[in-house]
Amino acid sequence: MYSRYVKTEAIVLNSVQFGEGHNIINLFTESYGKVEASAFGVRKTKSRFGSTLEPFTISHFLLYHKSEDSLFTIKDVNVHSHNNSISEDFQKFIVGNSLIEPVILFVEKGQADRNLYRLLSDALKVLNEIITNKSIYLLSMYDIKFLSIMGYSPNISMCKKCGDHLNDKESYMDHYYGFPICERCKTGSSVQIYTGTLRFIEWVDTNSIAYSKKVTMEKPTLDNIRSVIEQLYLHTFHKKPQSWKQLNSY
Ligand SMILES: [Zn+2]
Structure with a gap:
């Protein structure tokens, strides 16, 4: 009405x-x-x-x-x-922009979505409180949840191209076929997905964004997670957020 x-x-x-x-x-x-x-x-x-x-x-x-x-x-x-502390800390500010930009770019105007609203508002509240060096984990959890609400939640045990069952060691992906694809289906532009990345994606599915405070991982795993997320954005929206360019300092 x-x-x-x-x-x-x-x-x-x-x-x-x-x-x-x-x-x-x-x-x-x-x-x-x-x-x-x-x-x-x-x-x-x-x-x-x-x-x-x-x-x-x-x-x-x-x-x-x-x-x-x-x-x-x-x-x-x-x-x-x-959420004052986001603007007062440069790294948090960049992460804050990276939380907001996908909503600006990829969500249709006037389309109400309470799950998406809760995701962004929870993420901003957690970012406001979290210690700075954990904020990249928060962003990564957010990106995976955002893609899933927007309709991209892949079955990580089956190759998207040939349908074969996958084991952890031989998973790849690219922005064309998406995620995951098997060793035989990979192309020159495919990115390898680490076991740690698959475990993280599964874990994000069942855990609230507040748990980003407890996440620790090695730098190569984090880099792999970020490049998988980048490919997923390119696959789904043919575009990635601009704010990420300033994320390099994590
Ligand atoms: Zn395959």
Whole structure:
């Protein structure tokens, strides 16, 4: 049912300056999916919104729109989690951008998905608290869960090309066939999947993102997990998030 005023919890994805004195805020809402909402007077020094419309903030919003297809205006904001420590730490900031960017790039506007909403809001809350050097594990768990909610959760025991049963030692993948493929089906551009990577992917499936705090692994396994995730994004969306370019320092 259409209503001029709507209440929803939402995550601020980003904020874009638009004309004189107002910004367009890109929100990922729990009830309505991604929406754009205008906020008037946000650039005034004594804006009534203060810092509530900064990226990574999770709040309860009161939004108004005149008709069903007109733009929302932000009427009121009640902050739930500021997640301040993400913007104060450069590495966390890059990871935070890498959590948000797939939602900006790959989620359809206006398509509500509570599982996806919970995933991003939980990930931001955990990122806010976690020690910096664990944040790359959090991102990797997030990416695997994000791909799975978006419809990519492969059967890791069967070759996608020929259907043969796979054992851990001979798994490969590429952005064309996806994941996993067997030794006989691999091509020159295929990436080998380590046993540790397969175990991590299985483990992520049944564990909450808060467990990223407890993850430890060797650098080669982490590098392999990141390259498998990269191939999965390329396979599924033909594109990968730009924020990853700055992740190199992990
Ligand atoms: Zn095969």
